[in-house]
Amino acid sequence: MRDPRTSRPTLETVARLAGVSRATVSRVVNGSTAVTPRVQEAVDRAVEQLGYVPNPAARSLVSRRTDSIALVVPEPATRMFSDDAFFPGILRGIGQELEAADKQLVLLLASTPASHERITRYLRGRTVDGVILASLHGADPFPTELMAMGMPVVTSGRPLGRGAALAPYIDVDHAGGVRAAVEHLLARGRTRVATIAGPQDMIAGIERLAGYRDAIAAAGMRSIVEIGDFTRESGMAAMRRLLDDEPGIDAVFVASDLMADGALRVLRQAGRAVPGDVAVIGFDDAATSRYSEPPLTTVRQPIHEIGRTLAQQVLRLAAGDEVDDALILPTELIVRESA
Template sequence: MRDTRTARPTLETVARLAGVSRATVSRVINGSEGVTPGVREAVDRAVEQLGYVPNPAARSLVSRRTDSIALVVPEPAARMFSDDAFFTGILRGIGQELDAADKQLVLLLASTPANHGRITRYLRARTVDGVILASLHGADPFPSELAAMGVPAVASGRPLSGGVIPYIDVDHVGGVRAAVEHLLAQGRKRIATIAGPQDMVAGIDRLAGYRGAVAAAGMRSLVEIGDFTRESGTTAMRRLLDDEPAIDAVFVASDLMAEGALRTLRRERRRVPEDVAVVGFDDATAARSTEPPLTTVRQPIHETGRMLAQQVLRLASGESVEPAVILPTELVLRESA
C-alpha cells in the first residue's frame, strides 16, 4: 500500500483540506474570477500547509498557456556563447523582463536545416506562448512560418523577408552617418569601412550608412566585408591596408571586428589615432579596454532585449504592438578617434 504521508499532494487532497470542490481549487490556482475571498484564503492555506505544487503540464492543458517564451537564434552555439556583446546584452534584457513577469526562457539554436525543422515542429505544438527571433540571416523563413502558425512572435532587427511580424531595431544608418561625419570633421581624407555580413540587416544598413556619408563628402568607398567576429576584422584590415596604404580612418561595423582591426594596425606599426582613426559599433564592454580605448556607436542592446520581451508578452496576451520600433544610437568618443 502506498504511504499517503509522503505522496505528492493533489488537487483532491487540497480540496478535502480546504472543504471545497476540486474545480474550485483549480479556479483559485489558475487565478480565475468568481471565487469569494474567504474560499480563496482557505485554498491558499491548504496549498501552503500541504506544500502543493501545480503540475505545469496539466495546468497548461487547462489554461492553454505554458508560461514560457522561446528565443530562437539561427547561429551555432560557438557564436552564441562567444564574447559577442550583442547576444550577452540581448539575453540580459530579455531575462530581466521575463523574470519580472514570472516567465521561463527557452533558448533554441537553429544553425542547420535539421535544427530548423525540429524547432519548427516544436513551436507548432504550442510548447511556448511566444517567440523572439534574433540574428536572422537573409530571407529566413522563421518569421513567415510563425505568422502562418499564429504564434506570437517579434524579431530583433528588420526581417529581410518582409514585414510579416513586428520587430525592434536601432538606427544603424544614422549612427554610422554620425561616425563618418565625425571622422570627416577631423580632416580624414581616406575613410574605409569593414562592413558586417550582407545577409543580415545590421550589416546591410551599416554599410548603406557608410556609403551615403562618404558619397555626400565626395569620397569613394573603400570596403571590406567581415562577419562580426574579431578574426574577420583582423583579416579585413589587412586587406584594406594592402589595397589602399594611405587609409587614415576606418569605420568598423562591430566592436569585435574593430578589436581585430586594431590588432592589425599595431602589427603594421600604424599609430591610432595619429595615422589611422578607428570607430566601432555596439559600445561593448571591451571597447573601454582596447588599446587605445575605442570610439564607437552605442546601440541600446540591453534595452532592445527588454523591449523584445515586453512586446512578445503583450502579443501573447492578445494585445497589439507597434509593427516597428527604431531605437536611437549615440556616438561615444574615446581615444581611438
C-alpha cells in the same frame, strides 16, 4: 503538516479537506475570482495544510499557457557565447523583463537546417507562449512560419524576405549612427575613409554599409569597402586586405567593435599608429571597446534596452495586446582615443 512519506496531494484531496468540488479548487488555484471569499479561504487553508503544489503541465493544458518565452538564434554556440557583447547584453535585457513577469526563458540555437526543423516542430507543439528571433540571416523563414502557426513573435532587427515585414521588430538607427561616425572622421580632416562592413545577409550589415556610403557620397568621396562577418578574425583579414589594396587610407569605420578590435591588432602589426596614421571607429560600445589599445571610438547601441524591449513586446503580444510594427532605438557616438 503533511507526512513527507505520503503521496503528493491532488486537487481531489484538497477538495475533500476544503469541502468543495474539484472544479472549485481548480478555479481557485488558477486565479479565478468566480468564487466567494468563504470558499477562497477554505481552499487556501487546505492548500497550505496539505502542501499542495499545482502541476505546471496540467495547468498549461487547462490555460493553454506555458509561462515560457523562447529566444531563437540562428547562430552556432561558438558565436552566441563568444566575447561579443551583443548576445550576452540581449540575454540580460530579456532575462530581466521575463523574470519580472515571472516567465521562463527558453534558449534555442538554430545553426543548421536540421536544427531549424527540430525547433519548428518543437514550437509547433505550443511549448512556449511567444518567440523572440535574433540574428536573422537573409530571408530566414522563421518569422513567417511562426506567424502562420499563430505564434506571437518579435524580431531583433527588421527581418528580410517576402512577408517577413509582417513580424513586429525592434531595431536601432544603424544608418544614422554610421553617418555620425563618418562625419566625425571627415570633420577631423580624414580624406580616405574606408569601411569594414558587416555581412550583407543581415539587416545590421546592410544598413551600416548604406549609412557609410551615404556619408561618403555626400562628401564627394570614393567608397572603399571590405566585408567581414562581425567576428574579430574577419576584421583582421579585412584590415589586411585594405592595407594591401589601399595603403593610403587614413581612417576606417568598422561595423562592429569585435571586428574593430581585430583591425587595431593588424594596424599595430603593420606599424600604423592609431589614430595618428589611421583613425578607427567601431559600432556597439562593447566592453572590448573600452579596453582595446587604444580605447575605441564607437557608435553605442543600447543593447540591454533592446533585450528589455523585445521581451516587453512579446509579452504584450502573448497577452493579446497590439504592439507597434517597428520600434527604432537611437544610437550615440562615443568618442575615445582611436578617433
